[in-house]
Amino acid sequence: MGKHSYTGRGKNGWFYVVIAAFIIPLVVFGIWSLVDRDPTGSDSEKREFQSPPPLSAKTWFDGTWQKAFDTYYADTFPKRESLLAKNRELNRLYYFAPGGSSEDDPNNNDVILVIPGIDHSGDTGEGITPPPSDEPASAAPSVETSVEPSTEPSVEPTPTPTPDLPDLDNNELDVKTSQGIIIAGGRAMEIYSNSPSVTEKYAAAVNLYADTFTNSRVINIVVPNAGGFYAPEEYRTGNLDQQAAIADMQEHLNDNVVAVNGYDALRPHTDEYIYFRSDHHWTQLGAYYAYRAVMDAIGETPYELDELEAGEVDGDFLGTLYNWSASYPQSSVIKQNPDKVQFWRPIREFTTRVYTDLKMNESTAWNGYVISSTVKGIANKYMAFMSGDQPLIKVSTDVGNGKSVLVLKESYGNAFVPYLINHYENVYVVDPRKFNGSDTPSGDLVSFIEANPIDDIIIIDNPFPMANTTYIKQLRDLVE
Amino acid sequence: MVFSGFTFLFLFLPIALGLYFVLPSIRLKNIALTVLSLVFYAWGEPIWVALLLFSAAVDYCNGRVIGRYRGKAPAKVCMVLSVVINLGLLAGFKYLNFFIGNINSLFGLSIPTSSLTLPIGISFYTFQTMSYTIDVYRGNVPVQRSFGKFLLFVSLFPQLIAGPIVRYSEVEPQLSERHTTPRGFVLGATRFMCGLGKKVLIANYAGAAAVSLLDGGITGGSTLGSWLGILLYAFQIYFDFSGYSDMAIGLGRIFGFKYAENFDYPYISKSITEFWRRWHMTLGSFFRDYVYIPLGGNRKGLPRQLLNMLIVWSLTGFWHGASWNFVLWGLWFFVFLAVEKLIGLERLAKIPSPIRLIGTLFLVLIGWVFFYYTDLNAGIGCLQRMFGAGVPFVNAEAKLALTQNIPLLMICVIGSTPLFGYFGKVLVGMSDRGMVHPSLIAIPAVVYNAAMLLLCTISLAGSSYNPFIYFRF
Numbered sequence: 043m044g045k046h047s048y049t050g051r052g053k054n055g056w057f058y059v060v061i062a063a064f065i066i067p068l069v070v071f072g073i074w075s076l077v078d079r080d081p082t083g084s085d086s087e088k089r090e091f092q093s094p095p096p097l098s099a100k101t102w103f104d105g106t107w108q109k110a111f112d113t114y115y116a117d118t119f120p121k122r123e124s125l126l127a128k129n130r131e132l133n134r135l136y137y138f139a140p141g142g143s144s145e146d147d148p149n150n151n152d153v154i155l156v157i158p159g160i161d162h163s164g165d166t167g168e169g170i171t172p173p174p175s176d177e178p179a180s181a182a183p184s185v186e187t188s189v190e191p192s193t194e195p196s197v198e199p200t201p202t203p204t205p206d207l208p209d210l211d212n213n214e215l216d217v218k219t220s221q222g223i224i225i226a227g228g229r230a231m232e233i234y235s236n237s238p239s240v241t242e243k244y245a246a247a248v249n250l251y252a253d254t255f256t257n258s259r260v261i262n263i264v265v266p267n268a269g270g271f272y273a274p275e276e277y278r279t280g281n282l283d284q285q286a287a288i289a290d291m292q293e294h295l296n297d298n299v300v301a302v303n304g305y306d307a308l309r310p311h312t313d314e315y316i317y318f319r320s321d322h323h324w325t326q327l328g329a330y331y332a333y334r335a336v337m338d339a340i341g342e343t344p345y346e347l348d349e350l351e352a353g354e355v356d357g358d359f360l361g362t363l364y365n366w367s368a369s370y371p372q373s374s375v376i377k378q379n380p381d382k383v384q385f386w387r388p389i390r391e392f393t394t395r396v397y398t399d400l401k402m403n404e405s406t407a408w409n410g411y412v413i414s415s416t417v418k419g420i421a422n423k424y425m426a427f428m429s430g431d432q433p434l435i436k437v438s439t440d441v442g443n444g445k446s447v448l449v450l451k452e453s454y455g456n457a458f459v460p461y462l463i464n465h466y467e468n469v470y471v472v473d474p475r476k477f478n479g480s481d482t483p484s485g486d487l488v489s490f491i492e493a494n495p496i497d498d499i500i501i502i503d504n505p506f507p508m509a510n511t512t513y514i515k516q517l518r519d520l521v522e
Numbered sequence: 523m524v525f526s527g528f529t530f531l532f533l534f535l536p537i538a539l540g541l542y543f544v545l546p547s548i549r550l551k552n553i554a555l556t557v558l559s560l561v562f563y564a565w566g567e568p569i570w571v572a573l574l575l576f577s578a579a580v581d582y583c584n585g586r587v588i589g590r591y592r593g594k595a596p597a598k599v600c601m602v603l604s605v606v607i608n609l610g611l612l613a614g615f616k617y618l619n620f621f622i623g624n625i626n627s628l629f630g631l632s633i634p635t636s637s638l639t640l641p642i643g644i645s646f647y648t649f650q651t652m653s654y655t656i657d658v659y660r661g662n663v664p665v666q667r668s669f670g671k672f673l674l675f676v677s678l679f680p681q682l683i684a685g686p687i688v689r690y691s692e693v694e695p696q697l698s699e700r701h702t703t704p705r706g707f708v709l710g711a712t713r714f715m716c717g718l719g720k721k722v723l724i725a726n727y728a729g730a731a732a733v734s735l736l737d738g739g740i741t742g743g744s745t746l747g748s749w750l751g752i753l754l755y756a757f758q759i760y761f762d763f764s765g766y767s768d769m770a771i772g773l774g775r776i777f778g779f780k781y782a783e784n785f786d787y788p789y790i791s792k793s794i795t796e797f798w799r800r801w802h803m804t805l806g807s808f809f810r811d812y813v814y815i816p817l818g819g820n821r822k823g824l825p826r827q828l829l830n831m832l833i834v835w836s837l838t839g840f841w842h843g844a845s846w847n848f849v850l851w852g853l854w855f856f857v858f859l860a861v862e863k864l865i866g867l868e869r870l871a872k873i874p875s876p877i878r879l880i881g882t883l884f885l886v887l888i889g890w891v892f893f894y895y896t897d898l899n900a901g902i903g904c905l906q907r908m909f910g911a912g913v914p915f916v917n918a919e920a921k922l923a924l925t926q927n928i929p930l931l932m933i934c935v936i937g938s939t940p941l942f943g944y945f946g947k948v949l950v951g952m953s954d955r956g957m958v959h960p961s962l963i964a965i966p967a968v969v970y971n972a973a974m975l976l977l978c979t980i981s982l983a984g985s986s987y988n989p990f991i992y993f994r995f
Contacts, residue, residue, distance in 0.1 A: 056960035057704035063968040064711040072532040103568045116528045122983055129984025136727045270756050276918045369984045
């Protein structure tokens with residue numbers, strides 16, 4: 043350097059360069075964020091953006107406006123979709139996988155990613171809304187040939203990934219949430235963690251049905267999720283063992299319940315396509331084996347698959363678990379090998395009517411579908427079954443045996459119900475999550491069954507509702 | 523409002539900078555900063571902004587009265603009043619439910635708890651206003667006659683909600699006259715970006731990884747996994763809080779204020795005494811000046827000194843949260859500070875420094891267990907796992923977490939040492955002495971700031987996990 047020293051105005055000039063470089067991006071993005079046209083939703087996240095409420099003294103002073111503004115501003119920030127894509131690249135550093143082979147080898151069992159789980163306690167299910175063209179009051183149920191919903195199924199927004207615990211009744215601290223999603227062996231799975239004190243209550247709720255409806259046969263089947271079979275051993279043993287959890291729950295079922303073991307029903311078929319790799323649901327093939335087990339248990343002859351009309355929903359399916367893990371590089375293995383939704387249509391003629399309550403109010407009822415092959419949106423394909431999650435669906439068939447079945451289910455039941463249509467003249471499907479809440483209609487199955495005699499009541503669930511006190515309460519509330 | 527959010531970075535900050543530097547006089551600049559600060563605070567606490575104003579008004583008035591009646595009874599009354607009111611606010615908003623809960627469980631009562639939520643930053647600004655009044659009473663600082671300037675001191679948004687705890691004496695001259703030099707702006711902006719990066723690019727990720735391990739994980743936990751979890755939590759809390767302090771100090775610098783440092787690489791400490799000289803320094807000096815020394819400090823014999831330390835560390839713990847685990851955390855440090863006092867630091871210095879370093883970190887990490895778990899049983903469960911009771915030493919989950927977080931852990935370890943800070947100081951020194959062409963300093967600064975902003979924006983876009991740990995303290 044010699045004796046020369048860099049001082050004075052030249053140096054200040056360079057300071058101004060740094061200052062300008064600091065301020066300009068903030069100002070440019072700030073102005074851009076205000077003048078650009080805001081998107082109304084995100085396809086990749088499968089949700090609509092919520093505009094902030096009008097600014098008023100009330101919304102300001104209770105803080106709702108500020109919160110909503112922050113969320114909306116971040117949601118609609120310029121180039122957010124590209125930023126999200128870049129975030130995925132950045133996550134390669136934070137969710138480091140040595141060798142980085144996840145993209146190349148879908149069967150690489152070493153690629154495991156554990157991310158915080160989905161909270162099921164607030165899960166009210168997904169359902170399409172009635173097509174507006176339907177004139178509910180006058181429209182007689184029409185024979186379903188290949189009825190598709192005339193509007194695109196719109197789904198409720200997926201819960202945003204937040205580590206916070208949900209606001210629940212304080213008495214319900216034992217609500218079980220999913221312990222996490224893991225990606226291994228080319229599929230994403232939720233890990234179920236057992237809570238025997240809660241599943242005992244589930245069994246008691248099922249017993250309550252058997253004790254209440256003595257003229258009906260009550261059948262219960264809890265089926266494992268994909269994690270019960272395909273998770274690395276450490277994630278499906280001990281307290282995470284779904285086989286043991288289901289068996290343990292069934293110990294508490296009374297003799298007047300027909301208990302069908304869903305684990306045993308699916309176990310022999312684990313090399314078949316019985317679960318989606320990208321979604322938390324099972325496939326309709328998985329549901330078929332549960333159906334067979336139920337039919338065997340009640341002495342009916344199940345249909346063989348090749349007797350039914352097979353088909354496939356248009357387009358690829360990347361479901362909930364993919365959406366939850368999409369910002370992690372390890373999920374690319376799933377995106378590269380997307381799911382397909384196969385289905386088997388009932389062979390009987392039938393009509394499908396969706397009701398918003400158990401009184402079967404015709405003025406708000408509409409024609410639903412049992413299977414739709416044209417569900418729009420890559421993330422929504424499981425909506426192909428049973429018009430999504432609806433409060434009450436009645437399927438009237440031409441079976442002509444005078445028999446009726448009532449299915450109590452969460453979304454796993456949707457892929458299962460279509461098989462029953464070939465066996466019963468009336469198939470009623472009730473989602474307990476849609477009743478007796480603060481913003482849902484009251485529902486009373488006792489009077490419902492008095493009005494609509496039922497031969498078989500099938501309660502079908504995946505393991506999470508079995509350990510979810512909210513769901514168990516919803517089950518009980520329908521008869522208590 | 524949080525610093526690490528789009529609303530602050532791309533709306534509030536450019537508006538604040540524009541307004542501040544466009545306005546011609548210090549008076550207008552002060553008004554702008556105060557209004558901006560109140561909006562900043564009201565963004566998160568639209569109601570309790572009134573509490574902030576109240577606390578400021580109380581101590582402004584107390585200061586005036588003390589100034590007028592110096593040495594007389596009203597002065598003392600006002601000093602006591604300030605302490606009572608500020609501690610009363612803390613008691614009412616922060617500790618009331620804790621007291622009710624304890625009384626209920628002790629006497630089997632069921633006194634209803636209060637539904638008031640803890641106003642953001644109350645632990646910080648009540649301490650600042652109270653210390654002002656005490657300092658005025660002691661004659662250490664002059665009385666502030668302008669309420670506007672006093673309110674600016676209390677509400678200034680960089681340090682309002684999570685510290686550092688700013689003493690009135692530090693900023694008193696700057697309330698009336700201050701200048702932002704180009705050099706000061708550059709240092710402040712770079713410091714802000716450094717803090718933003720610490721928070722967004724390190725602390726958030728370390729926190730997410732720590733939580734899944736500390737809560738027993740999916741598989742019930744392992745010894746290695748528990749240690750890894752508490753280590754990641756230690757990094758989270760350090761990078762979160764020191765990053766926040768960096769942002770506060772940097773922003774303050776941009777607006778011409780010089781705040782005291784709050785962290786000095788605490789994880790390289792070789793004793794607990796040293797750790798507390800490097801960790802949350804403004805809180806430590808607050809308790810030293812306003813509790814420990816008034817109690818007699820070390821001037822009244824060893825037993826009294828130990829008692830004073832016990833009081834100070836119980837309070838330090840309790841300040842962090844209205845829960846027994848925080849008290850326990852404070853007492854944990856008291857025990858080792860007392861031991862170090864009794865043995866003598868000179869004698870401890872004979873132990874090889876790597877051993878002292880590891881020993882100190884070990885004790886600090888155990889301390890973070892108390893800090894993390896508000897539920898004592900859960901904390902004991904974690905300690906049991908850390909010492910191998912009932913869990914395997916290592917399981918697949920721990921192995922996975924370790925490999926997954928190798929790059930992050932490396933960044934954390936290097937970031938906890940003075941390496942980068944030293945590098946920065948050398949650069950600034952060379953620039954100040956004119957030893958290198960200014961572009962050689964400016965260009966790296968431009969690249970560094972731009973890279974931090976870009977990476978943080980990317981990360982914030984993809985992340986909703988963004989809580990500041992220290993907000994509720």
